[in-house]
Amino acid sequence: MTRIKTDFLIIGSGVxxxxxxxxLAPLGSVVVVTKKADYESNTNYAQGGIASVFDDxxxxxxxxxxxxxxxxxxxDLDAVRVLVEEGPTRVRELxxxxxxxxxxxxxxxxxxxxxxxxxxxxxxxxxxxxxxxxQSLLDHVHxxxxxxxxxxxxxVDLITKHHLKDKGNLPxxxxxxxxxxxxxxxxxxxxxxxxxLATGGAGxxxxxxxxxxxxxxxxxxxxxxxxxxxxxxxxxxxxxxxxFHEQGNSFLISEAVRGHGGILREIGGRPFMKDYHTLxxxxxxxxxxxxxDDTMKKRGEPHVxxxxxxxxxxxxxxxxxxxxxxCKKLGIDITxxxxxxxxxxxxxxxxxxxxxxxxxxIADLYACGETTCTGVHGGNRLASNSLLECLVFSHRIxxxxxxxxxxxxxxxxxxxxxxxxxxxxxxxxxxxISHDLIEIxxxxxxxxxxxxxxxxxxxxxxxxxxxxxxxxDYYNRxxxxxxxxxxxxxxxxxxxxxxxxxxxxxxxxLHFSTDYPEDRTPSRQDTILSHKL
Numbered sequence: 001m002t003r004i005k006t007d008f009l010i011i012g013s014g015v016x017x018x019x020x021x022x023x024l025a026p027l028g029s030v031v032v033v034t035k036k037a038d039y040e041s042n043t044n045y046a047q048g049g050i051a052s053v054f055d056d057x058x059x060x061x062x063x064x065x066x067x068x069x070x071x072x073x074x075x076d077l078d079a080v081r082v083l084v085e086e087g088p089t090r091v092r093e094l095x096x097x098x099x100x101x102x103x104x105x106x107x108x109x110x111x112x113x114x115x116x117x118x119x120x121x122x123x124x125x126x127x128x129x130x131x132x133x134x135q136s137l138l139d140h141v142h143x144x145x146x147x148x149x150x151x152x153x154x155x156v157d158l159i160t161k162h163h164l165k166d167k168g169n170l171p172x173x174x175x176x177x178x179x180x181x182x183x184x185x186x187x188x189x190x191x192x193x194x195x196x197l198a199t200g201g202a203g204x205x206x207x208x209x210x211x212x213x214x215x216x217x218x219x220x221x222x223x224x225x226x227x228x229x230x231x232x233x234x235x236x237x238x239x240x241x242x243x244f245h246e247q248g249n250s251f252l253i254s255e256a257v258r259g260h261g262g263i264l265r266e267i268g269g270r271p272f273m274k275d276y277h278t279l280x281x282x283x284x285x286x287x288x289x290x291x292x293d294d295t296m297k298k299r300g301e302p303h304v305x306x307x308x309x310x311x312x313x314x315x316x317x318x319x320x321x322x323x324x325x326x327c328k329k330l331g332i333d334i335t336x337x338x339x340x341x342x343x344x345x346x347x348x349x350x351x352x353x354x355x356x357x358x359x360x361x362i363a364d365l366y367a368c369g370e371t372t373c374t375g376v377h378g379g380n381r382l383a384s385n386s387l388l389e390c391l392v393f394s395h396r397i398x399x400x401x402x403x404x405x406x407x408x409x410x411x412x413x414x415x416x417x418x419x420x421x422x423x424x425x426x427x428x429x430x431x432x433i434s435h436d437l438i439e440i441x442x443x444x445x446x447x448x449x450x451x452x453x454x455x456x457x458x459x460x461x462x463x464x465x466x467x468x469x470x471x472x473d474y475y476n477r478x479x480x481x482x483x484x485x486x487x488x489x490x491x492x493x494x495x496x497x498x499x500x501x502x503x504x505x506x507x508x509x510l511h512f513s514t515d516y517p518e519d520r521t522p523s524r525q526d527t528i529l530s531h532k533l
Contacts, residue, residue, distance in 0.1 A: 001186075001188060001418045001419075002186060002188035003188060003189055003191070003418070004031060004179075004188070004189070004190045004191065005190075005191045005192075005409070005413075006028075006029045006030065006031040006148075006190065006191070006192050007024075007027065007028030007029045007030065007192065007193050007194070007407065008021075008024045008027075008028060008029070008030045008031070008192055008193065008194050008195075008196065008401075009030075009031050009033070009176050009177060009190050009191075009192035009194070009195045009196070010024075010030060010031070010032045010033070010195075010196045010198055011033045011155050011177060011195070011196070011197050011198060011199055011218070011219065012032075012033070012034065012197065012198035012199040012200060012219065012369070012371070013032055013034035013149065013198075014134070014198060014200050014369060014370075014390070015130070015133055015134060015137060015369070015387055015390045015391065015394075016198035016200075016368040016369030016370075016390040016393075016394050017032055017034075017196070017198035017369075018032070018134070018137035018138060018141050019137060019390065019391055019394040019395070020196055020198060020368060020394040020397055020398060021141055021144075021147050022137065022140055022141060022144065022147075023394060023395060023397075023398030023399075024398050024401065025144050025146040025147050026146075027398075027401065027402055028146070028193075028407070029146055029148070030146055030147045030148070031147075031148050031149075031150060031190055031192070032141070032147060032148070032149045032150065033150045033153045033154070033155060033177075033179055033190070034149060034150065034151055034152075034153065035152070035153070035154045035182065035214050035218075035482065036151070036152065036214055037151055037152075049112060049114075049122040049123050049124030049125075049129045049256070049384050049387070050087075050091055050094075050122070050123045050124070050129065050133075050384055050387045050388050050391075051063065051087075051114075051117065051121050051122055051123075051382065051383065051384035051385050051388055052084075052087040052088050052091045052121060052123055052388055053084065053087070053088060053121055054088060054091075054109055054111060054121065054123065055111055055119065055120065055121060057119065058119040058120075058121050060081075060084050060085055062118055062119060063084045063117075063119075063121065064077075064080055064081060064084050065118075066116055066117050066118050066382055067080050067083070067084065067376070067382045067385060068080060068378075069116070069284075070116045070284045070285075070378070070380050070381065070382035071377060071378025071379055071380055071381075071382070071509065072286075072378055072379035072380050072508045072509035073378065073379070073508065073524060074232065074235075074378030074379040074508065074509060074524055074525075074526070075375060075376065075377070075378035075524075076374070076375025076376070076378075076524075078356060078375075079356060079374050079375035079376045080375075080376055082356055082392060082396075083374075083376050083385065083388060083389055083392050086392045086395070086396075087388045087391070087392060090388070090391035090392055090395055091123060091388075091391070093391075094133060094136070094391070097136050097137065097140055098136050098139075099125065099132055099133050099136045100125055100132055100136075101123050101124065101125050101129075101132075102124055102125055102126055109123050110123075110124070111123065112124055112256050112259055112260070113259045113282075114255045114256055114258075114259045114282075114383035114384055115255050115258060115259065115279075115281070115282045115283060115284055115285055115288065115383055116282075116283075116284045116285070116382045116383055117382070117383065117384075122256065122259075122383070122384050124256070126319070126320075126321055126322070128321075128322050129387070130387070133387065150179070150181075152181065152182045152183050153179050153180065153181055153182065154179065154180050154182055154218070154482055154485055155177045155178070155179060155199075155218055155222055155485075156177070156178040156179065156180050156187055156419075156480055156485060157177065157178050157222060157225065157226070158174050158176075158177050158195065158222050158223065158225075158226040158362075158365065159174065159175040159176050159177055159178060159189060159191070159416055160172060160173065160174055160175065160226050160227065160362065161173065161412070162226075163175075163416060163417065164412060164415055164416070164417075165415075165417070166415075170412065171363055172227050172361070172362050172363065173362065173363040173364055173365075173410060173412075174195045174226065174362050174363065174364045174365035175191055175192070175195075175364075175410055175412065175413050175416055176189060176190045176191040176192040176195055176413075176416070177189070177190055177195060177222075178190075178419055180480050180481075180482070180485070182481070182482040185426075185479060185480065185481065187419035187421065187480055188418070188419060189416050189418065189419070191409065191413050191416060192364075193364065193407040193408065193409055193410075194364050194365075194366065194401055194407070195364060195365050195366070196358075196365075196366045196367065196368065196397060197219040197222075197223060197352065197365070197366070197367040197368075197371050197372075198219070198367070198368050198369050198371065198394075199217075199218045199219030199220075199369075199371045200214075200215055200219070200369060200370045200371060201215045201217070201347060201348040201370040201371070202215055202216060202217030202220065202348050202489075202490065202493045203215045203344075203345040203346065203347075203348075204216050204217075204441070204486075204490060205217060205345070205440065205441065205444050205490050205493050205494050205497070206236075206344070206345035206441055206444050206445050206449070207441045207442060207444075207445040208242065208250050208342065208343075208344040208345065208445065209242075209250060209344050209345040209346070210239050210242050210250060210251060210252040210344050210345070210346045211345070211346070216486040216489050216490050216493075217348070217371075217489050217490055217492070217493035218485070218486070218489045219351070219352060219367060219371035220233075220348075220351050220352055220371055220489075220492075220493055220496065221488070221489035221490075221492040221493055222489070223352045223360065223362070223365070223367065223371075224352075224492060224496065224529070224530075224531050225492070225531060226362060226365075227361075227362060227530070227531055228352050228353070228360045228361060228362050228365065228367075228530070228531075229352070229353040229360070229361050229528060229529070229530045230350065230351060230352055230353060230373070230496055230528075230529050230530070231350055231351070231352075231353040231373040231526050231527065231528050231529075232349060232350035232351075232373050232378075232379075232500065232526055232527050233348075233350035233351070233493075233496045233497045233499075233500040233527065233529070234350065234497060234500035234501040234503075234504050234510075234511045234527055235348075235349040235350050235377075235378075235379050235380065235509055235510040235511055236345060236347075236348055236349065236350075236497060236510060237285060237286070237289075237345075237346050237347040237348075237349055237380060237381050237510050238285075238286075238289045238343040238344060238345055238346055238449070238450050238510070239252060239255075239285065239289070239343065239344055239345075239346030239347070240255075240285055240288040240289040240291075240292055240341070240343050241253040241255070241257070241258070241264075241288075241292075241306050241339075241341040241342075241343070242341060242342060242343070242344035242346075243326075243327070243330075243339065243340070243341060244302065244303035244340040244341055244342045245330050245332075245340065250342075250344045251326060252344075252346070253306060253323060253339055253341055254320065254323065255285070255383050256319070256320070257306060257308055257320060257323070257339075258281040258282065258288075258306070259282065260308065260311065260319055260320075261308060261310070261311055262281060262306050262307060262308040263281060263306070263307045263308075263310075264281055264288075264291075264292065264304055264305070264306055264307075265304065265305045265306075265307050265338065266295060266299060266301070266304060266305070267299070267301050267303070267304065267305060269305075272291065272295050272304075273288065273291060275291075276288075276290075276291040276294075277291070284380060284382075285380065285381075285383065286379075286380045286509055286510050286512075289343040289450055290450055290451070290512060292304050292341070292342070292343055293343055293449075293450045293451065296342070302342070303340040303341060303342045304340075304341060304342075305338035305339065305340060305341070306338060306339045306341045307338040307339075308334060308339075309334070309335060309336055309337065309338065313335035313336075316334060316335050317335065320334070327339060343450060347370065347381050347386060348370055348371075349373070349377040349378070349379070349380065349381050349509075349510060350373045350497075350500065350527075351367070351370065351371050351372045351373040352367045352371055352372050352373065353372075353373050353528070354366070354367050354368075354372045354373070354374055354393070356374070356396065357396050357397065357399075357400040358372070358374075358393050358394075358396055358397035358400065359400065361530075364410070366397045366400075366401075368390060368393045368394045368397055369386075369389065369390045369393075369394075370386065370390075372393070373526075374389060374393055376389050377389075378509065379508045379509020379510055379511065380509035380510050421479060421480070423477070424476075424477060424478055424479045424480075425477065425478065425479060426478070426479040426481075432474060433483045433484060433487050434483075436467050436470065436471060436487055436491070437486075437487055437490065439463070439467060440464065440467060440487075440490055440491055440494050443460050443463050443464060443494070444460065444494055444497070444498075446460075447459055447460035448460050448494075448497060448498055448501060450512065451512050451514060452501055452511065452512065452513050452514070453513060453514045453515050454502065454513070454515050457498055457501050457502050458502070460494075460498050461495070461498045461499065461502065464491065464494050464495050464498055465495065467491055468491045468492070468495060471487055471488055471491050472488075475488050496529060499529060500527045500529060501513075503527050504527055506518065
């Protein structure tokens with residue numbers, strides 16, 4: 001049977017995974033596992049840009065303060081300071097790698113502004129920043145002989161002492177992961193000295209999301225099952241503006257559209273954001289999302305309008321070519337027509353708990369990017385801090401690993417058994433998976449969305465637990481497939497979000513409860529969950 005040994009195993013091929021791979025390649029062999037094609041990731045869909053201090057009129061302390069204010073009192077100040085102060089150096093590395101960031105007429109980086117930022121500091125590549133970064137990183141990864149990418153492969157489970165016949169008193173350590181080839185169905189161990197989770201978010205746990213289909217919370221779910229601590233899962237950021245169209249899948253209408261002067265209006269045309277916040281369209285995302293949600297519910301309307309038509313047509317097309325092209329294909333000319341928009345699940349602010357070097361509580365297991373909770377985002381992520389977090393903490397992971405000197409495999413590595421599929425059958429009953437998947441999404445959207453209550457959350461938890469038992473039973477009897485793995489991970493993430501939300505008896509940041517409508521916690525308090533093995 002197949003067995004792979006590598007120095008470093010990275011699960012995920014977004015900016016976190018690829019940047020980490022490039023950093024670790026000089027230290028040894030790297031295997032990158034990705035569920036689809038190597039370019040498919042949340043990074044690829046990031047439109048806005050990377051927030052970083054590059055203007056002489058801007059200051060680190062201002063970026064730090066903006067981040068803390070958006071984070072609703074839950075940010076870790078040390079993590080935020082690391083993010084902001086190390087950010088410009090990491091962005092310059094992307095420039096050196098050839099990322100085509102947009103420049104102004106004088107040749108300087110074009111710095112945009114987004115909601116929650118007090119200064120123009122968003123470095124971008126038109127409205128395709130994520131795609132531009134991803135492609136540049138991929139070009140360098142493909143050219144590096146020390147990096148192997150396994151496309152169409154997925155993580156089944158992280159390998160720990162619980163997979164050994166003789167567990168003894170061994171510490172909790174990660175030896176790699178069981179990986180499935182989703183085209184052949186073969187499951188095999190990839191054994192590594194260090195394993196890094198970079199699997200992105202879990203937007204597919206909701207009906208409406210800006211995330212790609214692969215965003216199923218694989219990293220959080222697999223880490224939690226292995227014994228990792230997860231933190232602040234109740235804080236799921238809904239992007240205020242995703243396209244509402246019967247014939248088009250939800251896709252992000254960048255926050256930069258509002259930063260460029262876009263106005264939110266009721267369907268009848270009345271602007272409404274000043275009713276909710278003095279900053280209007282530039283208020284933090286959680287406030288904008290709740291304002292849209294409240295306006296839709298009060299008026300019984302299925303969407304609101306985002307209007308940028310007062311700007312010159314050429315200016316709109318030049319700044320937002322991707323949005324213009326995608327809307328035009330659906331019959332919406334954003335230079336003359338307001339864009340129908342609704343909030344959609346966008347970014348997971350909680351995740352696997354890590355320290356400032358990307359280490360989890362499981363030895364030899366690191367995590368970076370959206371799958372983590374570094375403390376940077378607190379109760380609400382500030383726009384365009386996410387790609388910056390990927391860069392900064394990926395670099396720190398590689399630095400920590402390098403500082404450890406010569407690495408060796410754990411003594412137990414050779415005792416890791418092959419995957420055992422005895423007693424499982426290939427039922428090919430996709431309807432069982434698809435039915436549970438739709439039910440999870442519906443429950444989460446109806447009961448665990450932008451506005452919550454204890455009654456809704458308790459109802460959601462009861463139903464999610466029933467589905468979880470069904471999925472567990474089905475998984476134990478069935479041959480591994482990608483659809484089954486994603487369902488298994490999504491139901492676990494859904495449970496973690498609901499349990500975390502029930503523990504927070506206040507409204508703060510992205511968690512708004514009708515039972516506890518005010519901020520009640522006087523100081524920073526994280527919601528922590530761990531799985532007792």
